[in-house]
Ligand code: GDP
């Protein structure tokens with residue numbers, strides 16, 4: 270069984286961009302692993318000899334104005350339950366939002382290993398980009414740029430150490 274890493278976060282923070290960078294082989298045949306829900310977006314990632322599955326929780330995006338949080342919580346809870354590690358992605362250009370706090374609370378309750386990932390930080394120093402996000406109570410944030418690739422290798426080194 271390959272370990273499963275879930276990408277969680279509100280819409281537009283860069284989950285799919287990171288997913289694509291991590292998986293590259295976009296249509297890799299994966300997700301035949303028992304115990305995984307079929308209707309989510311899985312990809313195969315690799316770190317040296319180490320292989321892992323990544324799940325992009327794109328389904329968290331609200332489809333209706335009401336019940337956004339309820340739907341998000343339902344979908345993400347399932348993805349989180351199936352995962353060995355959660356990468357909680359936030360937007361370093363927008364700063365912390367109320368929705369981020371809702372997700373952070375959900376993750377703390379889930380008692381899963383979580384790495385807080387501040388995305389879109391190209392051109393920022395680590396300490397500047399990370400500073401805002403300590404208030405989410407999930408420890409030291411990692412800073413990356415999913416679109417440029419900065420920090421992604423270091424992030425996945427850390428992720429694989431936790432698997
Ligand atoms: P998702 O909704 O969380 O899956 O977010 P997407 O991956 O679709 O990205 C949302 C937007 O953010 C897109 O316009 C991306 O090009 C942009 N984006 C993603 N990663 C980065 C990044 O590292 N830096 C910047 N500046 N933009 C990014």
Ligand code: MG
Nearest residue numbers: 284285286327
């Ligand atoms: Mg997406």
